[in-house]
Amino acid sequence: MENHCQHLISGLLDAPVSAEAVFDEIPTALILLDARRQIRYMNRAASALTGYSTQEAKNMACHNIVRARAYLKDSPVSKISPDTGPVCVHSDLINRERQRIDVRITIIGLFDPDGRCLGYVDAIEDLRAAAQPETQMHPAFGFAGMIGKSPDMVSIFRTLPLIAQNHSPVLITGETGTGKDLAARTIHENAGRARGPFVKINCGALPETLLESELFGHLKDAFPGATENRQGRFRLAHNGTLYLAEIGDLPLALQARLLNLLDNNTVYPMGGTRGFQVDVRVIAGDHRNLEQMAEQGRFRKDLLFRLNMVRLHLPSLRHRGDDISLLTEHFLHKFATGFGKDIPKTAPETLDLLSTYPYPGNVRELRNIIKYAVNVCRQHQIQPDDLPAYLSRKVNPAAGAADPDTQPRPVPGTVSGTAQHSAEEAATWAETEKQMIIDALVRTGGRRNKAAALLGWGRSTLWRKIKQYQIQ
Amino acid sequence: MPRKILIPLYGHEVAPRFDLASEAAIVSADHDGTWGKKIVVLAQVSAEKLCHMILTKDVDTVICGGIEDPYYQYLNWKRIRVYDSVIGPWKQGVEQLLNNKLYPGAIVGQQEESKSNGR
Numbered sequence: 001m002e003n004h005c006q007h008l009i010s011g012l013l014d015a016p017v018s019a020e021a022v023f024d025e026i027p028t029a030l031i032l033l034d035a036r037r038q039i040r041y042m043n044r045a046a047s048a049l050t051g052y053s054t055q056e057a058k059n060m061a062c063h064n065i066v067r068a069r070a071y072l073k074d075s076p077v078s079k080i081s082p083d084t085g086p087v088c089v090h091s092d093l094i095n096r097e098r099q100r101i102d103v104r105i106t107i108i109g110l111f112d113p114d115g116r117c118l119g120y121v122d123a124i125e126d127l128r129a130a131a132q133p134e135t136q137m138h139p140a141f142g143f144a145g146m147i148g149k150s151p152d153m154v155s156i157f158r159t160l161p162l163i164a165q166n167h168s169p170v171l172i173t174g175e176t177g178t179g180k181d182l183a184a185r186t187i188h189e190n191a192g193r194a195r196g197p198f199v200k201i202n203c204g205a206l207p208e209t210l211l212e213s214e215l216f217g218h219l220k221d222a223f224p225g226a227t228e229n230r231q232g233r234f235r236l237a238h239n240g241t242l243y244l245a246e247i248g249d250l251p252l253a254l255q256a257r258l259l260n261l262l263d264n265n266t267v268y269p270m271g272g273t274r275g276f277q278v279d280v281r282v283i284a285g286d287h288r289n290l291e292q293m294a295e296q297g298r299f300r301k302d303l304l305f306r307l308n309m310v311r312l313h314l315p316s317l318r319h320r321g322d323d324i325s326l327l328t329e330h331f332l333h334k335f336a337t338g339f340g341k342d343i344p345k346t347a348p349e350t351l352d353l354l355s356t357y358p359y360p361g362n363v364r365e366l367r368n369i370i371k372y373a374v375n376v377c378r379q380h381q382i383q384p385d386d387l388p389a390y391l392s393r394k395v396n397p398a399a400g401a402a403d404p405d406t407q408p409r410p411v412p413g414t415v416s417g418t419a420q421h422s423a424e425e426a427a428t429w430a431e432t433e434k435q436m437i438i439d440a441l442v443r444t445g446g447r448r449n450k451a452a453a454l455l456g457w458g459r460s461t462l463w464r465k466i467k468q469y470q471i472q
Numbered sequence: 473m474p475r476k477i478l479i480p481l482y483g484h485e486v487a488p489r490f491d492l493a494s495e496a497a498i499v500s501a502d503h504d505g506t507w508g509k510k511i512v513v514l515a516q517v518s519a520e521k522l523c524h525m526i527l528t529k530d531v532d533t534v535i536c537g538g539i540e541d542p543y544y545q546y547l548n549w550k551r552i553r554v555y556d557s558v559i560g561p562w563k564q565g566v567e568q569l570l571n572n573k574l575y576p577g578a579i580v581g582q583q584e585e586s587k588s589n590g591r
Contacts, residue, residue, distance in 0.1 A: 056579070060559065060579075063482075064485075064488050064537070064559045067488040067489050067537060067538040069489070069492060071488075072482065072488060072489060072492050073492065093538075094489060094490075094491075094538030094539065094540055095538070096538075096557055096577065097541075098538070098539060098540055098541035098544055098556070099540075099541065100540050
């Protein structure tokens with residue numbers, strides 16, 4: 001590209017623009033190659049990465065300039081055809097300064113309408129800047145955002161990096177709120193395909209026909225209302241990871257299609273006969289017993305065996321021992337900082353109460369409990385009275401009938417103390433909250449400003465919740 | 473004493489990566505410019521093994537492509553002359569070395585064989 005006049009991009013803007021002006025300013029290394037993989041042009045970022053100038057690189061075999069492992073061993077170029085999308089590989093290269101650099105290479109094939117290869121565009125991302133410090137990736141008592149120190153969790157933290165490094169499908173099981181989504185994302189982020197897309201779909205959230213189109217895509221006019229081609233989630237997740245949440249809700253017909261896809265890595269959109277090769281890692285998650293569902297004929301056994309190649313079971317919070325206090329401190333710090341409150345710790349009796357609760361909603365429920373407590377807490381410690389009332393009721397079902405002297409004393413000036421008594425009967429969190437609002441309004445004689453202050457909320461929050469609960 | 477030169481190979485070319493070469497040419501060159509070669513297939517692809525072979529075979533010069541700095545420094549410390557980032561057919565690289573025309577980063581015979589080997 002020594003002559004600017006010879007390399008113009010025309011037809012897109014009002015006047016032709018210089019290709020160098022476009023490509024040289026792009027921070028990702030881009031290399032344009034001919035069909036024999038000889039370099040025709042590389043941008044400034046590619047020059048900086050490899051140590052070779054555009055002129056030196058011109059007409060050279062790519063593997064001599066970009067000395068990447070992927071070009072020399074099992075080159076992915078052979079996998080590219082008009083029916084495949086770009087191929088992404090994690091690799092390393094040695095540049096002219098004798099540095100070994102971790103890179104992610106995306107190879108895009110350029111084909112004419114007859115399917116003849118015209119050339120390639122290789123985009124090379126330098127992964128040095130993206131690499132997080134080890135301490136940030138793996139905080140004490142945790143791994144990449146997951147927190148715990150119980151033996152089960154420590155074992156999972158040891159296993160996760162190993163699972164991440166292979167390409168097998170993964171089945172994540174565990175009760176609701178145990179962190180299946182987080183585990184799926186952690187696997188993706190610690191894998192070689194971390195820079196690729198992470199696409200999630202909840203199989204239980206869509207009816208069967210929509211789900212099929214969402215997963216596999218459709219062609220225009222494939223069914224009434226299909227006014228344009230649509231790429232499915234599998235194609236969107238190409239070179240990345242697809243997380244199928246609540247896989248047990250996938251209808252049997254789609255289970256067969258999914259099995260077929262896992263076997264030959266080809267997506268056939270609805271209404272189409274031409275397949276599209278995808279490179280997608282599938283992670284499935286469910287809170288139910290899939291083996292039992294398979295026995296009952298509600299889940300295909302062959303799909304279960306295919307997904308069950310790598311199994312990760314997340315323990316429920318009540319079986320994680322000291323993790324409850326660890327997570328409590330973590331969420332307390334997080335929400336207190338977020339809400340700008342000075343609540344450095346939790347009272348010992350609060351921790352006792354929290355550690356005896358069974359947590360049917362697991363970590364998600366604990367997080368919401370602490371979020372609520374931080375919201376209503378008006379001291380420097382989370383007291384038992386700051387916790388949602390249903391918590392103490394479930395932990396001690398006889399509390400309502402017990403001697404009043406043994407009941408926690410209401411803290412003067414707070415709603416939770418007074419709300420607790422009347423909210424004892426409330427069955428759900430929403431009812432508890434509604435009752436708290438009513439109590440606050442009764443105490444303040446219906447004055448919303450004072451009620452909001454008493455609840456520790458803003459006026460607009462109280463107004464919204466009054467409307468939400470239809471309190472007259 | 474004849475010169476002993478080692479060149480990690482990638483087909484007919486100098487291997488683009490020192491650490492990924494699976495074979496190497498060991499050239500013994502006399503002062504009159506004549507030279508003979510021996511091709512060694514490596515049991516294992518490894519920069520460490522290649523360094524070990526360079527030392528045990530009494531090699532005094534290495535012609536290679538990309539090499540990581542620790543290995544480059546190690547070979548220099550062992551008084552082995554390393555011509556790195558050399559691109560092109562390995563035999564022409566040897567010829568240029570014996571004619572005192574080779575330098576680190578040299579591109580030898582680039583327009584012929586390099587093109588034909590483009591992958």
